[in-house]
Amino acid sequence: MRKATILALTMLAMPAAAQERGLLLAGACQGCHGVSGGGSHGIPAIAATHRRAEFAAILRDFRENRREATVMGRIARGYSDEDIAALAAHYAARD
Amino acid sequence: MPIQRRALLVAAAAGVLAAPRLARAQQGGGRLVILGGGFGGASAARFARDHHPDLEVTLVERSPRFTTCPYGNLVLAGRRDIESITFGYDRLAARGVRVVHQGATAVDAGRKRLRLADGAEIPYDKLIMSPGIDLRWGAVEGYDEAAATRMPHGWIPSQQPITVLQKQLEAMPEGGVFVMTIPDNPFRCPPGPYERISMVAEYLQRAKPRAKLIALDAKNGFSKQPLFQDAWAELYPDIVEWRGASEDGRVVRVNPAAMEVETEFGDKVKGDVVNVIPPQMAARIAREAGLANETGWCPVKPATMESALVPDIHVIGDACIAAPMPKSGFAANSHAKHAVACAAAALAGRAAPPATYFNTCYSHVGPDYGISIVGVYRGTPQRLEEVPGSGGISPRTAVLGERAAEHRRLEALYADGWYESITQDMFGIA
Ligand SMILES: Cc1cc2nc3c(=O)[nH]c(=O)nc-3n(C[C@H](O)[C@H](O)[C@H](O)COP(=O)(O)OP(=O)(O)OC[C@H]3O[C@@H](n4cnc5c(N)ncnc54)[C@H](O)[C@@H]3O)c2cc1C
Numbered sequence: 001m002r003k004a005t006i007l008a009l010t011m012l013a014m015p016a017a018a019q020e021r022g023l024l025l026a027g028a029c030q031g032c033h034g035v036s037g038g039g040s041h042g043i044p045a046i047a048a049t050h051r052r053a054e055f056a057a058i059l060r061d062f063r064e065n066r067r068e069a070t071v072m073g074r075i076a077r078g079y080s081d082e083d084i085a086a087l088a089a090h091y092a093a094r095d
Numbered sequence: 096m097p098i099q100r101r102a103l104l105v106a107a108a109a110g111v112l113a114a115p116r117l118a119r120a121q122q123g124g125g126r127l128v129i130l131g132g133g134f135g136g137a138s139a140a141r142f143a144r145d146h147h148p149d150l151e152v153t154l155v156e157r158s159p160r161f162t163t164c165p166y167g168n169l170v171l172a173g174r175r176d177i178e179s180i181t182f183g184y185d186r187l188a189a190r191g192v193r194v195v196h197q198g199a200t201a202v203d204a205g206r207k208r209l210r211l212a213d214g215a216e217i218p219y220d221k222l223i224m225s226p227g228i229d230l231r232w233g234a235v236e237g238y239d240e241a242a243a244t245r246m247p248h249g250w251i252p253s254q255q256p257i258t259v260l261q262k263q264l265e266a267m268p269e270g271g272v273f274v275m276t277i278p279d280n281p282f283r284c285p286p287g288p289y290e291r292i293s294m295v296a297e298y299l300q301r302a303k304p305r306a307k308l309i310a311l312d313a314k315n316g317f318s319k320q321p322l323f324q325d326a327w328a329e330l331y332p333d334i335v336e337w338r339g340a341s342e343d344g345r346v347v348r349v350n351p352a353a354m355e356v357e358t359e360f361g362d363k364v365k366g367d368v369v370n371v372i373p374p375q376m377a378a379r380i381a382r383e384a385g386l387a388n389e390t391g392w393c394p395v396k397p398a399t400m401e402s403a404l405v406p407d408i409h410v411i412g413d414a415c416i417a418a419p420m421p422k423s424g425f426a427a428n429s430h431a432k433h434a435v436a437c438a439a440a441a442l443a444g445r446a447a448p449p450a451t452y453f454n455t456c457y458s459h460v461g462p463d464y465g466i467s468i469v470g471v472y473r474g475t476p477q478r479l480e481e482v483p484g485s486g487g488i489s490p491r492t493a494v495l496g497e498r499a500a501e502h503r504r505l506e507a508l509y510a511d512g513w514y515e516s517i518t519q520d521m522f523g524i525a
Contacts, residue, residue: 020436020448023146027432028453028471031425032513035520041512042505070489070505071455071469078471078485083451 022090025083028075029091037091052092059084124149125220125442127435128209130199130380132156132184134163135225135412135427137521140192143435144523150439152191153217155209157198159183161522162252164284165424166514169459170257171249172294173302177258186523202384204405221438224386224393225412225427226378227251228283231391234374235276236348245351246369249291250283263368264295270305274366276346276356277312278374281392283413285318285421286468288372290458293323296331297461309364310337311356313345318421319458319468319488326460329492346371377414384408392416397474398450399437400430409434417452419481420472426454428517433474450474454486457510463500465507 026037029046033039037047050058061067062076063084069076079087127143127150129136140154162181169175184194197211202224208216230248232239238246249260267273273295277288292310299306308331316339317323327335338344340359348357355365376382376391386393386402393410394403395417402408411434412427420426429452437447454470470486472479489506492499519525 017448024432024436024448025451027142027429028455030516030520031428031453031455032509032516034516035525039512040515042508043512043516070502070509071467074469074485074487075453075455075471078451078453078482
């Protein structure tokens with residue numbers, strides 16, 4: 001509960017540009033994971049499923065080839081550390 | 096949607112549109128008009144309505160219902176019916192998009208108005224154009240609109256539903272020949288013809304196992320080529336024959352009366368069914384608005400998707416030149432979101448956000464057998480380029496080893512997930 005409040009507050013404090021970056025990058029996730037990140041057809045849910053640090057670590061693992069993937073490795077290799085942080089803020093902030 | 100409700104919506108739209116909105120642009124809002132309710136346009140309308148409440152969003156689309164190209168090849172294979180890939184616009188309207196079902200006839204870029212077939216004009220502060228493609232009739236000699244009834248293209252659902260080709264395929268005699276002709280780049284959906292080869296072969300194997308499919312290609316290489324060719328050799332070795340340009344695969348002429356196509360070096364190939372996928376260009380409205388260059392496609396600024404030729408207009412989707420991105424529905428959806436963000440930023444006097452675009456295109460090649468190509472791209476004022484080291488195609492079977500079957504099964508499943516997600520996004524379903 002307290003964590004969620006802190007997260008929400010950091011979201012508010014986040015500059016609008018960083019928030020928009022997360023939203024625009026999330027456009028790619030939505031293509032398969034669903035508009036609100038709920039997943040379907042064996043595609044996992046990504047919205048509000050992990051804390052920010054965990055979410056970022058998973059994406060980095062995909063990028064670094066440490067996690068088995070069909071398409072996610074190929075996608076994550078297109079992300080910078082900042083992109084991963086923005087996505088983590090976008091999705092993890094929803095819980 | 097019932098006719099009456101549609102008429103009401105249109106009337107409501109017209110009323111609001113007529114009201115002067117001069118001060119809006121200064122407030123950071125403004126009138127965003129979107130032409131084309133397909134992958135680019137519908138996605139743009141949805142995204143704008145969800146994330147830019149201060150914008151007035153109008154979507155102009157000729158047809159009341161939209162049948163997707165994606166999954167049309169599964170209709171051919173008999174796996175889907177056409178209704179399951181056809182959508183309406185009421186959910187977008189319910190979300191507050193003003194949906195106007197009219198053909199647009201011209202863009203008056205000087206006065207910033209879009210002219211409609213009924214004579215009405217829609218003023219805009221920013222216009223996003225996603226009108227898709229037209230076929231280049233006559234580019235393959237003899238292939239005109241009349242020829243297309245005998246030799247269907249099945250490449251623009253609003254001009255020719257995929258069911259036209261499907262009925263011919265079903266009526267094809269046992270042991271018959273299905274001929275497909277494929278154009279040079281660039282064209283809508285680079286892997287599309289090869290997914291179609293696969294889906295037609297799947298159907299033939301099941302329903303007419305002695306039949307053959309001959310694909311005549313104007314190119315020597317194509318999207319996901321090693322994966323498609325591995326799959327054809329594995330699944331349909333006695334059915335599929337693909338001939339590239341170096342094997343005289345380029346078709347230059349068709350003779351619909353004889354159901355025959357002719358290659359560059361004079362080889363004549365006869366089919367019981369002939370599917371001609373002809374060369375293409377940006378849709379007429381974009382060309383007539385002066386948005387296209389000599390190639391027939393529309394150059395854009397890679398950082399914002401704004402037209403390189405006409406101010407205050409973004410061109411997205413298949414109509415624009417976004418190479419190295421493919422002309423895909425996923426790409427059009429990605430362009431759409433970025434273009435809306437850039438248009439909103441410009442109206443509010445803010446700088447455009449940095450441009451990252453995406454593409455993930457799945458293809459079905461057999462039952463429980465899917466493959467994909469992925470791309471992540473960045474747009475700068477100078478160029479659009481793929482992020483080095485990212486993207487690429489699914490691994491080949493030899494590389495996957497014993498994981499291959501599971502990998503293919505998952506990608507086929509994920510393809511279905513993608514289709515559901517993107518159509519829910521575009522049409523405001525979820
Ligand atoms: C067989 C096949 C399979 C495909 N499979 C995939 C796939 O698996 N994944 C993928 O990502 N992509 C796929 N594609 C590609 C995808 O269909 C296109 O890239 C996508 O449709 C492009 O979107 P768009 O908005 O540019 O054009 P469209 O989706 O064609 O939308 C254009 C809209 O504009 C409207 N319009 C045009 N002119 C006017 C006018 N003057 N007035 C009013 N309305 C107008 C049209 O009616 C149309 O609804 C496939 C294509 C084909 C042919």
